[in-house]
Amino acid sequence: MSFKKGDKVFVLDEDLSGTVTTVSGSTITIEDRDGFELQFEASEIVKQGGADLKKEVFSNQSFDTVIREKSVEKRKQGPKVKAKERYQPTMEVDLHIHQLVKSERGMTSHDKKILQLDTARHKLEFAIKKKIQKVVFIHGVGEGTLKLELEYLFGRYNNVKFYAADYKKYGLGATEVYIFQNVKPNTYD
Numbered sequence: 001m002s003f004k005k006g007d008k009v010f011v012l013d014e015d016l017s018g019t020v021t022t023v024s025g026s027t028i029t030i031e032d033r034d035g036f037e038l039q040f041e042a043s044e045i046v047k048q049g050g051a052d053l054k055k056e057v058f059s060n061q062s063f064d065t066v067i068r069e070k071s072v073e074k075r076k077q078g079p080k081v082k083a084k085e086r087y088q089p090t091m092e093v094d095l096h097i098h099q100l101v102k103s104e105r106g107m108t109s110h111d112k113k114i115l116q117l118d119t120a121r122h123k124l125e126f127a128i129k130k131k132i133q134k135v136v137f138i139h140g141v142g143e144g145t146l147k148l149e150l151e152y153l154f155g156r157y158n159n160v161k162f163y164a165a166d167y168k169k170y171g172l173g174a175t176e177v178y179i180f181q182n183v184k185p186n187t188y189d
Contacts, residue, residue, distance in 0.1 A: 003028050004028060008048040017048065093123045094138045095146065117149055124177065128159070133179055136165045140173040150175055161184035 003009065007020040009030055018038070021071035026042045034039055095116045097104050104112065127135045139146045154162040154177055165174035 003045070003047070004145075007078065009045045010048055011045050013044075047159060061075060078172065089137045091123075091127055091132050092138060093135060095120060095150075096140055097126075097140065113146060113149065116146055117153060120150055121153060124154070124157070124160070127177075128157075128179055130181075131181055133181065135177045135179070136174050137172045137177065138165075141171070147175065156186075158186050 003020050003023050005020055005023065007092060010017045016032055018032040021031050021037060022029040027039055028042055028045060029037055029039050030045070031037050075166070097112045097116065100115055100119055124135065137150060140148060144170055151162065154160055159180045160177050162175050162177045165176040
């Protein structure tokens with residue numbers, strides 16, 4: 001589009017209009033209605049009025065291309081998750097001995113505790129590798145020795161924090177572990 005001194009123009013993508021004062025190659029200087037002189041590239045302005053304005057504006061590209069460029073794509077929405085469910089742990093590990101073995105016959109209390117702790121450690125390592133953020137370890141109330149052992153185990157990891165799980169759902173017999181995803185874990189084999 002060619003411009004000459006005195007042409008009335010609009011600035012594309014801004015709420016500005018004015019009169020062309022000088023043309024220097026593809027740089028056009030316009031004076032707005034407040035008397036300020038502003039410089040724009042020829043591709044950034046269009047002439048006001050004229051019957052063939054649409055034809056001049058879209059001479060380089062099609063009308064459909066400009067419409068597509070200006071349209072906003074709608075974001076795809078995932079399934080709605082209730083606020084209460086959003087904070088629910090994604091993984092539960094039941095450490096009750098009858099959940100871990102078919103028969104506890106012949107096992108000492110020490111053997112049972114070692115199996116429960118090994119299971120907890122393996123499940124925690126699995127959750128860290130798979131980037132699972134929350135895990136609930138169900139240990140039961142009992143005498144509280146398993147809970148103490150679990151707290152000692154979780155305390156050895158620098159990328160986790162642990163606290164009592166939801167009382168309404170688990171009572172006093174569960175510990176929730178939150179795994180920090182941006183901290184490199186220290187591992188103990």
